[in-house]
Amino acid sequence: xxxLRRPRPAxxxxxxxxxxSAPAGALVRLLLDRFADLAPTVWTDEDTVEVRIDGxxxxxxxxRLRDDPELNFxxxxxxxxxxxxxxxxxxxxxxxxxxxxxxxxxVRARVDRADPHLPTITGLWExxxxxxxxxxxxxGIVFDGSRDLRRIYMSPDYRSFPQRKDFLLPDDAxxxxxxxxxxxxxxxxxxxxxxxxxxxSSEAES
Amino acid sequence: xxxxxxxxxxxxxxxxxxxxxxAAAGLAPAPSTGGEYAGFESVGLPDRPPQTEREREVYxxxxxxxxxxxxxxxxxxxxxxxxxxxxxxxVVVDIDPVLGYLHxxxxxxxxxxxxxxxxxxxxxMDYLSSMHNEHAPAIAFEKLYGVKAPxxxxxxxxxxxxxxxxxxxxxxxxxxxxxxGGLTPILYAFINRDEVVDLLASISGQRMLFNFFxxxxxxxxxxxxxxxxxxxxxxxVLKTIEMNERILTxxxxxxxxxxxxxxxxxxEAMALGVTxxxxxxxxxxxxxxxxxxxxxxxxxxxxxxxxxxxxxxxRYLQRVxxxxxxxxxxxxxxxxMPHGPVQAQxxxxxxxxxxxxxxxxxxxxxxxxxxxxSDGGPNPYRFRMRDPSFVSLxxxxxxxxxxxxxxxxxxxxxxxxxxxGVDK
Amino acid sequence: MALxxxxxxxxxxxxxxxxxxxxxxxxxxxxxxHPRGGFHGLLEVIPTRADLVLDLIRxxxxxxxxxxxSCCAIEMMxxxxxxxxxxxxxxxxxxxSPRQADVLIVAGTLTTxxxxxxxxxxxxxxxxxxxxxxxxxxxxxxxxxxxYSVVQGVDRLMPVDVYVPxxxxxxxxxxxxxxxxxxxxxxxxxxxxxxxDRGPQRSNWEGDVT
Ligand code: SF4
Numbered sequence: 001x002x003x004l005r006r007p008r009p010a011x012x013x014x015x016x017x018x019x020x021s022a023p024a025g026a027l028v029r030l031l032l033d034r035f036a037d038l039a040p041t042v043w044t045d046e047d048t049v050e051v052r053i054d055g056x057x058x059x060x061x062x063x064r065l066r067d068d069p070e071l072n073f074x075x076x077x078x079x080x081x082x083x084x085x086x087x088x089x090x091x092x093x094x095x096x097x098x099x100x101x102x103x104x105x106x107v108r109a110r111v112d113r114a115d116p117h118l119p120t121i122t123g124l125w126e127x128x129x130x131x132x133x134x135x136x137x138x139x140g141i142v143f144d145g146s147r148d149l150r151r152i153y154m155s156p157d158y159r160s161f162p163q164r165k166d167f168l169l170p171d172d173a174x175x176x177x178x179x180x181x182x183x184x185x186x187x188x189x190x191x192x193x194x195x196x197x198x199x200x201s202s203e204a205e206s
Numbered sequence: 207x208x209x210x211x212x213x214x215x216x217x218x219x220x221x222x223x224x225x226x227x228x229a230a231a232g233l234a235p236a237p238s239t240g241g242e243y244a245g246f247e248s249v250g251l252p253d254r255p256p257q258t259e260r261e262r263e264v265y266x267x268x269x270x271x272x273x274x275x276x277x278x279x280x281x282x283x284x285x286x287x288x289x290x291x292x293x294x295x296x297v298v299v300d301i302d303p304v305l306g307y308l309h310x311x312x313x314x315x316x317x318x319x320x321x322x323x324x325x326x327x328x329x330x331m332d333y334l335s336s337m338h339n340e341h342a343p344a345i346a347f348e349k350l351y352g353v354k355a356p357x358x359x360x361x362x363x364x365x366x367x368x369x370x371x372x373x374x375x376x377x378x379x380x381x382x383x384x385x386x387g388g389l390t391p392i393l394y395a396f397i398n399r400d401e402v403v404d405l406l407a408s409i410s411g412q413r414m415l416f417n418f419f420x421x422x423x424x425x426x427x428x429x430x431x432x433x434x435x436x437x438x439x440x441x442x443v444l445k446t447i448e449m450n451e452r453i454l455t456x457x458x459x460x461x462x463x464x465x466x467x468x469x470x471x472x473x474e475a476m477a478l479g480v481t482x483x484x485x486x487x488x489x490x491x492x493x494x495x496x497x498x499x500x501x502x503x504x505x506x507x508x509x510x511x512x513x514x515x516x517x518x519x520x521r522y523l524q525r526v527x528x529x530x531x532x533x534x535x536x537x538x539x540x541x542x543m544p545h546g547p548v549q550a551q552x553x554x555x556x557x558x559x560x561x562x563x564x565x566x567x568x569x570x571x572x573x574x575x576x577x578x579x580s581d582g583g584p585n586p587y588r589f590r591m592r593d594p595s596f597v598s599l600x601x602x603x604x605x606x607x608x609x610x611x612x613x614x615x616x617x618x619x620x621x622x623x624x625x626x627g628v629d630k
Numbered sequence: 631m632a633l634x635x636x637x638x639x640x641x642x643x644x645x646x647x648x649x650x651x652x653x654x655x656x657x658x659x660x661x662x663x664h665p666r667g668g669f670h671g672l673l674e675v676i677p678t679r680a681d682l683v684l685d686l687i688r689x690x691x692x693x694x695x696x697x698x699x700s701c702c703a704i705e706m707m708x709x710x711x712x713x714x715x716x717x718x719x720x721x722x723x724x725x726x727s728p729r730q731a732d733v734l735i736v737a738g739t740l741t742t743x744x745x746x747x748x749x750x751x752x753x754x755x756x757x758x759x760x761x762x763x764x765x766x767x768x769x770x771x772x773x774x775x776x777x778y779s780v781v782q783g784v785d786r787l788m789p790v791d792v793y794v795p796x797x798x799x800x801x802x803x804x805x806x807x808x809x810x811x812x813x814x815x816x817x818x819x820x821x822x823x824x825x826x827d828r829g830p831q832r833s834n835w836e837g838d839v840t
Contacts, residue, residue: 045349047498048564075492076479077566078575080590093577093590095564102498104564127479130600138313148260153306153629154779155743156257162314162778169318169776278747279697280726286699286744307744308700311777318776326773330739333701396711414705414798626700 024049024103030070035061048104055092055111055118062107062124065096073098073105079121079131081111081139083165089113090141094121111141120146138163264302270294276614278307284381284618285625289602291611298606298614303599308629316589321347321421321556324589329415332593332627334377337363337370337406338569339627340419342576342591345500345565347421350558350580359423359548360502365539366406366418367501367567368532372443373402374570375483375525375532378622379450382522385619386463391450398446401439408432421556423549436540440533447529455526464519468605468617471516478604479597482572484621487524488516494568506538518620525622555584571595571622593630595623682819688732688758689815692808695731696724697751699738702765702798706737709801716805719812728754733811734788735804739767739774740781752788760791760811764804769793 027049032039038061041052053061065073073096082091090111095104111118120143121128132143133152140161143149151158160167256262267273277288286307292300312331316324324347328339341363348355355363380395403413409432410418410425418425454460470480472488485492491510495503511527513520558580566575572594581587598621605617698706709716716722725731728751740748752761763784766772771782784790791814794807 045561045563075476077573078564078577078590078592080577080592082579082588082590095575095577097492097497099492099497104498104566106564125479126477127597127600130597146258148258150257150261151306153309153743155306162311167314167778169314169778278744279751285703307741307747308739309741309743309779310739310774311779315774315777330701330773333704392707393712396708397713400708400711400713413800414701 027101050106052108055109058109059119076125081135086166116141301603301606308625312630332624334374337367342565342567344419346563346576346578349563353422355423356547358546371532373399375529382619385615394446394449422552427548467518469517483524487513487520489514521620593627596628685819689812691720692733694733694735702737705798709804714801733760735762736768736784737764762792763790764794766797
């Protein structure tokens with residue numbers, strides 16, 4: 001297994017690489033084999049292997065990762081959203097576990113911030129439902145095809161998405177951008193009405 | 207193999223009979239009569255049109271059904287949770303958990319705190335296992351910052367974490383009985399819990415929200431007094447646990463109400479994201495301590511315990527077995543405890559290089575993980591926590607249909623959710 | 631829920647006992663004039679005197695409502711179990727129904743979503759009733775002071791009699807707070823005001839971020 005540590009033609013693109021353990025190396029080789037088009041996005045550190053995909057492809061990639069007998073990522077450990085700032089994009093991050101590979105697999109799906117839509121993965125893992133509701137509540141990412149996409153923490157008439165980076169917490173310092181914000185009555189950072197429209201129109205279609 | 211007990215529908219006996227006959231004749235089930243949408247006001251929620259398919263399904267009532275609120279203030283909801291139950295007579299038809307009554311915005315607060323103060327914010331999350339809550343961020347931040355905790359610190363961490371697991375599982379035994387109407391076990395459980403938290407307070411200085419872990423080590427060293435107290439506690443700990451076992455494990459009523467109740471198969475549990483003891487009680491040997499050994503768990507000897515029943519009773523037995531396993535681990539850790547420093551050299555305000563780290567630990571409720579992103583600043587750019595009880599709650603609507611209302615609490619207690627973690 | 635944090639201004643006017651001086655009908659029955667105006671007499675004295683006695687009983691059996699909100703609730707339960715045993719002071723039976731409770735121990739973080747149900751619980755409790763704020767979260771917002779979903783101090787919603795600081799307070803701390811409440815009940819014996827018309831105790835906080 002030691003030969004995996006030698007630089008290989010495909011693995012040259014891995015970027016910053018620390019202490020690649022043999023099992024993680026086996027996983028990287030498998031991934032490069034199965035997902036040739038994703039090769040430039042594969043990255044690894046000591047116990048995580050990472051793949052970046054386009055948001056639209058999440059169901060396809062995750063289904064293949066789960067159903068391939070050699071990959072066998074049968075468990076969704078985590079699904080979370082990251083906001084890279086008002087001028088950037090969102091990312092939905094899935095962490096997967098497989099009993100064949102002692103490394104976590106992280107799948108980062110890029111989502112457009114102006115139009116945050118993504119297919120739901122509740123068809124693959126039912127348990128993703130609460131994660132998706134949380135992402136919708138906190139970030140305002142809409143998961144198309146979800147049966148139960150509504151606010152989970154905040155009350156249904158709440159209008160903002162608190163975990164976006166343009167939602168600022170109240171601060172005591174007068175020159176901070178959040179100075180003078182009443183913590184309980186927040187200004188809207190996002191208008192929910194377009195989602196309501198989208199939801200009602202899709203209801204009418206079905 | 208436990209047989210599924212279906213309680214006959216008291217209001218419409220012919221309905222289930224008809225369904226059975228249709229199924230026997232190979233016909234499709236009879237179309238629903240088209241229930242009436244009840245609206246949210248009947249359960250005290252703001253009245254509005256249903257937003258999703260699932261919401262319309264839950265809040266649409268067939269003949270003879272009604273909606274019942276359990277919570278948010280209810281003695282056995284383990285905090286402030288609301289379950290909207292659709293019932294027909296005594297039988298639960300559907301359940302909709304309504305969360306958020308304890309949402310404190312901890313993730314957002316952590317993103318505005320320095321790496322060291324994050325530890326104080328994650329404490330009150332899953333407040334029965336604060337040590338585990340701190341363990342995962344500590345590992346993640348150490349990965350980000352590229353520092354390793356000294357070996358003695360790792361051993362002390364493992365020690366306090368296992369101590370925490372003992373009292374958390376012990377309390378679960380008590381709450382399980384309390385939610386089914388037995389008051390005595392909780393008294394024994396709290397005796398045990400008070401002993402452990404006093405022990406942990408003697409090393410960390412706090413009784414409940416310990417604030418003990420630091421990036422690159424722990425706050426205080428364990429001194430001789432701590433170890434002598436630990437020895438005293440170790441000598442007597444099994445007394446209260448065994449007392450509870452004697453009350454519950456062979457109790458006719460307890461067995462009658464829990465065996466075959468809320469059966470969750472391994473594949474279902476996996477699809478729902480249920481982890482921890484509840485998953486292992488369904489026969490799946492997944493334990494983060496073995497699957498992705500962190501801290502010093504690769505140096506300790508233990509086996510992943512599983513049970514096969516998948517019901518409430520199996521989940522209870524699983525906890526009892528894990529208490530004993532934890533005590534066994536504590537013995538090993540104390541035996542192997544090395545000498546040395548307990549804190550690596552780390553500046554007061556740390557600024558890790560940009561990067562991302564994922565760390566998972568096995569908390570008493572399952573896989574507790576942290577995903578942290580650094581942008582080079584003094585506070586994490588993104589700090590995400592995955593709480594096991596939040597995900598496990600999704601099993602409730604799957605398990606309850608066809609059961610009695612009184613059993614809702616028994617099933618919920620068997621997942622041992624803690625609302626502070628569920629709502630963050 | 632739109633939270634009315636402002637509320638009506640607190641009514642600080644003294645308790646007005648109907649001024650019946652001059653009405654000789656009452657003197658006929660041998661009623662003495664009360665030092666604060668009005669009459670100590672058959673009609674008024676009976677409830678007052680009864681409360682003098684009843685408050686002695688109340689002070690010795692303060693029954694809290696079982697309404698743990700979060701972490702502090704575990705320490706509240708701990709204070710009720712064997713080791714700390716608040717039952718020694720007649721405070722144990724944690725009532726599950728607000729109709730049977732005297733004291734609301736707000737144990738834990740109060741969020742905006744839970745504020746409505748908690749106020750409803752408080753209003754469902756029969757007079758006389760007392761409120762104990764347990765933990766820094768309920769006294770001021772504590773470590774969640776900056777959060778977007780936490781009510782910063784339960785005294786914005788209901789009058790608080792005793793504040794127990796700590797995060798969480800030790801069970802001994804809660805017991806001490808409850809004993810102080812007992813003293814308070816004894817001090818106010820027979821002349822406590824009702825909370826019905828008082829509204830929130832403090833509408834605005836010094837040091838508030840507004
Ligand atoms: S004061 Fe501390 S222990 Fe109490 S609810 Fe708040 S955070 Fe939890």
